[in-house]
Amino acid sequence: MKIPYPVLLKRHEDYPKWLPVVTSVGAVLLAFIISGIVLAATGANPFTVYSYFFKASFGSWGAFSDVIVKATPLLLIGLGCSLAFKMRLWNIGAEGQFFIGAFLASAVVMVPLVNLETTPRWAVIALMMLLGMAGGALWGFIPGYLKAKLSINEVIITLMLNYVAILWNNYWIFGTWSEAGFQMTKTFPRSAWLPRLADFADKIPAFSGMTAHAGILFGIIAAIIVYQIIYKSKWGYKITLIGDNPRAARYAGIDIARNTILVFMVSGALAGLAGMTEVSGVVHRLQERISTSYGFSGVIVAWLAKLNPFAVILVSILFGALLVASREIQPSGISFLIQGITLFLVISSDVLLKYEIKWVRPSQETAQ
Numbered sequence: 001m002k003i004p005y006p007v008l009l010k011r012h013e014d015y016p017k018w019l020p021v022v023t024s025v026g027a028v029l030l031a032f033i034i035s036g037i038v039l040a041a042t043g044a045n046p047f048t049v050y051s052y053f054f055k056a057s058f059g060s061w062g063a064f065s066d067v068i069v070k071a072t073p074l075l076l077i078g079l080g081c082s083l084a085f086k087m088r089l090w091n092i093g094a095e096g097q098f099f100i101g102a103f104l105a106s107a108v109v110m111v112p113l114v115n116l117e118t119t120p121r122w123a124v125i126a127l128m129m130l131l132g133m134a135g136g137a138l139w140g141f142i143p144g145y146l147k148a149k150l151s152i153n154e155v156i157i158t159l160m161l162n163y164v165a166i167l168w169n170n171y172w173i174f175g176t177w178s179e180a181g182f183q184m185t186k187t188f189p190r191s192a193w194l195p196r197l198a199d200f201a202d203k204i205p206a207f208s209g210m211t212a213h214a215g216i217l218f219g220i221i222a223a224i225i226v227y228q229i230i231y232k233s234k235w236g237y238k239i240t241l242i243g244d245n246p247r248a249a250r251y252a253g254i255d256i257a258r259n260t261i262l263v264f265m266v267s268g269a270l271a272g273l274a275g276m277t278e279v280s281g282v283v284h285r286l287q288e289r290i291s292t293s294y295g296f297s298g299v300i301v302a303w304l305a306k307l308n309p310f311a312v313i314l315v316s317i318l319f320g321a322l323l324v325a326s327r328e329i330q331p332s333g334i335s336f337l338i339q340g341i342t343l344f345l346v347i348s349s350d351v352l353l354k355y356e357i358k359w360v361r362p363s364q365e366t367a368q
Contacts, residue, residue: 008355015353020306023352027304027345028318035338049334057321065197065210069282071320073098073274073291075219077298078316079226080136080270082307086230087263088243093143093158094271095295096165097136101272102279103169104135106286109188110177121191128192128276129218136272137265139165144264148257154264162295173286184287194281215277220313222270227309239263271295292323300343 036046057067077094084091105128107113113131114124143157170183177185197210230236242249242256250256278290301319305311319339326335 004359004361006357006359008351009358011354011356015356019353020308023349024304024306024311024315024346027342027349030345031338031342034341035334038337039334053321053325056325056327061206062209063324065212066324067317067320068212068216069320070292070323071316072213072215072219072277072281073294074298074301074319075216075313075316076222076270076274076277077294078301078305078312079219079222079309080267081298081302082305082309082312083226083230083239083270084263084267085302086236086243086307087239087259089144089147089260089263089267090155091140091143091158091264091267092155092299093139093161093295094267094274094298095291095293096158096162097139097268097271098275098278098291098295099162099165099169100135100139100275101132101269102135102275102286102290103165103172104272105129105132105276106177106185106188106279107131109192110172110185110286116189116191119191124191125194125280128280129273132272132276133269134272136268136270136275138268139272140264140266140268141261144261147264148260169286170288173288177286179285185285188280188284192280193284194277196281211282213277213281215281218273218277219316222273223309223313226270230307230309235259271298274298297323297339300339300346303346304342 032050036050039046039049056063058064077098080097081091081094108124108128108131109116114127116124139161142161143152143154146152146157147154173183173185179186194213194215196213197207199207201208201210228236230239238249238254238259241252242254242259246256274294275290278294279286283290297319301312301315305315322335322338326333
């Protein structure tokens with residue numbers, strides 16, 4: 001008796017529209033299953049751990065507010081990565097772009113660039129946003145230019161620039177901008193703080209203690225804009241065409257070098273805005289540890305969302321929950337374990353978008 005077995009056959013037609021959603025959801029579920037097996041092997045009860053995980057992240061409005069805080073930079077960075085990846089540009093430098101954005105946003109206060117006592121709050125925050133995005137765009141321009149003009153691998157350049165950005169920040173916060181020799185600046189005045197829900201607790205008591213800030217609104221607006229760019233604009237069509245078929249794009253007269261630089265700058269600007277929201281909305285100062293690897297987690301968010309801007313919102317909340325739960329769950333590394341397994345499975349699941357599984361018998365394979 002000849003037993004059928006599975007083989008992978010290259011797809012000759014487009015995959016069903018529901019398949020990317022199924023593969024992403026399946027990757028997350030499988031990641032939790034594998035992580036549960038690892039927990040069980042160490043003597044922990046995975047059901048107890050996961051139950052505590054959901055309570056720590058979604059058990060109250062206050063907990064969910066903390067999740068939104070963590071999701072905000074992931075959302076902005078994930079959107080930037082999605083735009084770059086759509087053009088097959090591998091921006092692994094969002095961490096550095098995040099730090100440079102945070103640095104230039106902080107310069108508004110630390111230089112200072114305006115009179116913080118007389119300038120309206122909205123104007124201070126607007127200037128911080130603009131400089132934060134400019135810093136990220138500048139840090140994105142470097143690998144974009146080198147890729148476009150000299151064909152230098154963007155993965156290597158963006159990875160190295162991450163360390164340059166972090167050390168640049170350290171130079172200032174350990175030196176000129178240091179508060180009493182500590183690795184942080186002085187606390188920003190209130191005029192440089194993003195509004196938080198807790199600020200409206202006197203009018204809405206339920207907001208008391210809630211840390212979510214206006215940065216999440218920036219992320220949602222950015223998601224709408226990125227969606228319009230990718231799916232509704234002529235530029236988005238060019239980006240997609242360059243990513244899918246550079247030769248056809250070049251034949252159509254599209255300036256690939258120019259678009260490479262622009263996409264890298266927009267991607268970096270979103271990461272820089274994420275850095276601004278962190279220093280203005282969360283820590284209220286520039287310090288050494290303002291990122292829990294947001295730049296690298298944003299890459300996972302973009303891939304898991306299959307580069308869909310609206311899906312990035314949901315995935316950011318999931319990963320924000322992982323970060324919040326990691327503060328409560330021991331060992332704390334379990335959240336990073338789930339992230340790592342998820343990234344591996346998401347990348348692996350892309351095989352199902354290019355190939356389909358067929359069950360064949362040995363005789364059928366010979367006939368083919």
